[in-house]
Amino acid sequence: MSKRLFVLLTLLASLILGACGGEAPPAAPADQGGSSEGTSNQPAASSNVNDLTIIWAEWDPANYLQQLVNDYTAETGVQVTVVQEPWGSFGDRVFTEFAGKGTSYDLVVGDSQWLGQGATQGHYVELTDIFYTELNGEALAPATVTAYAEYPKGSGRMWAYPTEGDADGWAYRKDLFEDPQEQESFKARYGYDLAVPQTWAQLRDIAEFFTRPDQNLYGVSIYTQKDYDAITMGYQNVLFSWGADWGNPETYKVDGYINSPEAVDALEFYKELYKFTPPGSSNVFWQESIDHYTSGQVAMAMNFFAFFPGLANPASNPYAEQTGFFSNPAGPTGERHAALGGQGMSIVSYISPERQAAAKEFLKWFARDDVQKKWAELGGYTCNATVLNSEEFLNNTPFNRAFSESMQMVKDFWAVPVYGELLEVAQRELHKYVVADEGTAQETLDTIAREHTQIFERAGLLQE
Amino acid sequence: MIRTKVRDASDKQPAISRYRSRHVLSDAALKRLFLWPTLALLISINIFPLFYSLYLSFTTYSAIANQPPVWVGLQNYRDILNDSQLWIYFRNTGRFVLLTVSLQTIIGFGLALLLREKFRASGVITTLILIPMMLSPVVVGLFWKLIFDPSYGIFNYLLGYPAGRGPEWLASKELALWAVVIVDVWMWSPFVMLLCLAGLSAIPDYLYEAAEIDRASSLYQFWRITLPQVAPLLLIAVLFRTIEAFKTFDLVMGLTGGGPGDATELVAVNLYRLAFLGQWNTGKASALAYIVLVIIIAVSNIYIKYLNRIKEG
Numbered sequence: 194m195s196k197r198l199f200v201l202l203t204l205l206a207s208l209i210l211g212a213c214g215g216e217a218p219p220a221a222p223a224d225q226g227g228s229s230e231g232t233s234n235q236p237a238a239s240s241n242v243n244d245l246t247i248i249w250a251e252w253d254p255a256n257y258l259q260q261l262v263n264d265y266t267a268e269t270g271v272q273v274t275v276v277q278e279p280w281g282s283f284g285d286r287v288f289t290e291f292a293g294k295g296t297s298y299d300l301v302v303g304d305s306q307w308l309g310q311g312a313t314q315g316h317y318v319e320l321t322d323i324f325y326t327e328l329n330g331e332a333l334a335p336a337t338v339t340a341y342a343e344y345p346k347g348s349g350r351m352w353a354y355p356t357e358g359d360a361d362g363w364a365y366r367k368d369l370f371e372d373p374q375e376q377e378s379f380k381a382r383y384g385y386d387l388a389v390p391q392t393w394a395q396l397r398d399i400a401e402f403f404t405r406p407d408q409n410l411y412g413v414s415i416y417t418q419k420d421y422d423a424i425t426m427g428y429q430n431v432l433f434s435w436g437a438d439w440g441n442p443e444t445y446k447v448d449g450y451i452n453s454p455e456a457v458d459a460l461e462f463y464k465e466l467y468k469f470t471p472p473g474s475s476n477v478f479w480q481e482s483i484d485h486y487t488s489g490q491v492a493m494a495m496n497f498f499a500f501f502p503g504l505a506n507p508a509s510n511p512y513a514e515q516t517g518f519f520s521n522p523a524g525p526t527g528e529r530h531a532a533l534g535g536q537g538m539s540i541v542s543y544i545s546p547e548r549q550a551a552a553k554e555f556l557k558w559f560a561r562d563d564v565q566k567k568w569a570e571l572g573g574y575t576c577n578a579t580v581l582n583s584e585e586f587l588n589n590t591p592f593n594r595a596f597s598e599s600m601q602m603v604k605d606f607w608a609v610p611v612y613g614e615l616l617e618v619a620q621r622e623l624h625k626y627v628v629a630d631e632g633t634a635q636e637t638l639d640t641i642a643r644e645h646t647q648i649f650e651r652a653g654l655l656q657e
Numbered sequence: 658m659i660r661t662k663v664r665d666a667s668d669k670q671p672a673i674s675r676y677r678s679r680h681v682l683s684d685a686a687l688k689r690l691f692l693w694p695t696l697a698l699l700i701s702i703n704i705f706p707l708f709y710s711l712y713l714s715f716t717t718y719s720a721i722a723n724q725p726p727v728w729v730g731l732q733n734y735r736d737i738l739n740d741s742q743l744w745i746y747f748r749n750t751g752r753f754v755l756l757t758v759s760l761q762t763i764i765g766f767g768l769a770l771l772l773r774e775k776f777r778a779s780g781v782i783t784t785l786i787l788i789p790m791m792l793s794p795v796v797v798g799l800f801w802k803l804i805f806d807p808s809y810g811i812f813n814y815l816l817g818y819p820a821g822r823g824p825e826w827l828a829s830k831e832l833a834l835w836a837v838v839i840v841d842v843w844m845w846s847p848f849v850m851l852l853c854l855a856g857l858s859a860i861p862d863y864l865y866e867a868a869e870i871d872r873a874s875s876l877y878q879f880w881r882i883t884l885p886q887v888a889p890l891l892l893i894a895v896l897f898r899t900i901e902a903f904k905t906f907d908l909v910m911g912l913t914g915g916g917p918g919d920a921t922e923l924v925a926v927n928l929y930r931l932a933f934l935g936q937w938n939t940g941k942a943s944a945l946a947y948i949v950l951v952i953i954i955a956v957s958n959i960y961i962k963y964l965n966r967i968k969e970g
Contacts, residue, residue, distance in 0.1 A: 284935065288933075288937060291721050292720040292721045306935070310722075314723050316721070316723075406822075419915055419916040420915070421934060421935075471821075472807035472808055472821050473808065473810075473826075474828065475825070475827055475828030476802075490808065610722075612935060613937065614935075614938070617930055617934075617936060621742075621919070624917065624918055625918035625919065628828065628916055628917040629917040629920060630830075631918050
């Protein structure tokens with residue numbers, strides 16, 4: 194082969210490699226990576242950055258965000274694009290990008306459970322320095338700061354701006370609840386009035402009451418899916434309301450917490466609710482719950498508030514006019530909690546310092562009270578307490594009051610870097626007990642406690 | 658050829674030939690030009706990942722953790738082989754492979770025998786039968802999820818059950834694996850049929866004519882002519898289906914998500930959970946992938962040896 198050809202091929206290879214290499218990543222962030230050191234104090238050098246890209250899951254709130262950021266473009270000239278990825282592949286897409294230290298996205302609206310990985314593995318830029326000074330952190334509902342921004346919990350270190358607050362709540366058929374005949378027969382059977390349940394025990398009674406297979410009507414639709422986190426999220430609603438927890442968030446001790454008598458009672462209760470679900474409810478998450486409700490199969494449906502706009506819309510729900518909403522009722526001791534959904538917006542650490550500065554400028558804008566107000570008006574679930582508690586917001590939709598109530602009592606699954614392993618164990622064992630009817634609640638939770646302890650030990654988190 | 662032509666020309670026009678010889682590629686250079694990109698692609702996309710993942714299987718490593726792999730020797734393999742949970746998934750996979758491949762072979766071969774003789778609209782019917790294998794497994798999974806629905810699905814209705822009273826195919830731990838098997842058989846029997854049809858059409862007619870002259874019964878003809886003649890292609894179909902069945906993932910995810918409990922959790926599904934879905938346990942997932950690879954190679958070797966024996970008569 195001639196020398197020229199060799200030179201030509203070498204040049205071609207260099208070009209291809211250069212093109213694949215992309216932008217040079219910034220220096221590895223100090224202190225477990227992802228720290229904003231060296232970048233956070235730099236002045237905003239956004240003058241050369243004309244565009245920003247945000248990645249989020251494919252759903253209505255992402256469309257609302259795209260509408261909102263058009264205002265930012267109008268104000269600053271910076272074009273902001275919200276890239277949407279279907280829920281099923283959202284996590285894989287983002288983490289594959291992180292694995293390649295990719296620079297395709299400047300900001301990610303990530304799940305609350307990703308915080309541990311994002312913070313300790315260096316994917317997120319730390320926002321502690323600016324959180325309360327420039328990101329209007331004081332205006333946020335405290336529970337949302339812990340849930341969507343802080344890692345480790347209680348450390349005061351922030352990695353995201355709480356963007357889309359979300360929690361589990363309930364949609365119910367008002368027409369059934371308010372029917373005089375139904376009310377009469379309910380009172381005759383249970384001895385109290387048929388109304389929005391104030392306790393989980395009442396919710397169970399109502400579910401039982403409306404379970405009528407001959408009419409193809411069932412009491413509830415609850416999360417049972419094994420795939421990612423559905424059944425764990427569903428069970429959490431009762432677990433926390435029974436006064437139990439996954440473990441001690443400071444010592445990571447699990448034994449005696451997740452297999453406590455309260456947790457066992459809560460799991461037995463959740464399995465009892467499963468009896469009042471439509472046939473074939475072995476693989477239910479938010480979509481299947483919506484299907485159950487809109488097909489008129491259930492009287493009450495568990496779901497995230499983010500999906501309630503669809504249920505309140507007559508175009509997508511034939512029962513929209515007859516639909517009411519309520520937040521999780523109280524457990525046996527009066528405790529009320531809701532499993533957390535929702536996401537916070539983080540800056541990807543692999544983009545250049547200049548782009549990081551531009552992304553911070555965008556976050557500062559997004560955190561402004563007036564922008565958060567507009568975010569809520571468009572349909573986004575703001576975490577800004579002022580907006581959240583305003584009468585205007587509370588009366589804006591039929592479900593905002595229940596949402597505001599829920600956001601004061603949210604609790605979440607572990608957000609540690611090994612959350613994926615913990616989740617796999619919880620999903621597998623809960624599904625075995627609730628859906629496949631294997632073992633007892635105590636055995637199930639003992640297995641979870643044992644395996645979670647092993648995972649925390651391996652991860653070096655467990656403190657004796 | 659190129660070189661010869663250049664030489665011929667150089668005899669007549671020395672100045673031009675010297676110019677051309679520097680600019681025209683030799684045969685060897687041309688070969689290398691075509692080979693190298695292919696080799697580079699093969700090495701970067703196939704060979705390197707194969708060996709790199711083998712190395713990773715001996716390490717503790719997460720693709721997203723920003724930490725280098727830590728050598729742990731055979732620990733991942735020990736963990737997998739001592740994990741009772743994974744043995745359940747291997748058992749499920751074994752049952753699934755056995756059931757689907759057996760049923761696909763019987764049904765596929767049966768269909769091929771029926772469609773062997775040309776009749777009116779046989780071409781259209783053959784094409785219609787082939788449609789399931791052309792669909793995306795995820796779409797098939799979602800459609801069959803609706804078909805199996807106990808409240809409004811057509812499957813129980815066809816079996817004669819009133820709405821909401823029939824078996825819960827996807828929610829019952831006894832039936833769920835069968836439900837996945839039914840869908841896989843529906844989807845892939847046409848593939849076996851296609852290969853068998855190719856085999857059947859290659860059997861020369863004179864064999865059957867000779868058998869008929871000898872008054873051989875239909876059953877005898879089937880055992881002594883049809884089956885041995887089709888066997889090599891049938892075995893290839895079985896080999897392909899076995900390998901594919903071992904790797905079944907999307908159908909299960911679309912239908913049951915691995916549930917109820919562990920009932921339909923196949924190794925490939927669990928491998929996905931281990932490698933992605935929040936865990937990103939790349940080291941252990943690589944080890945599990947290699948164990949699956951070794952099993953598939955071993956099973957394939959058995960088939961191939963048998964296939965060779967058939968070919969040798």
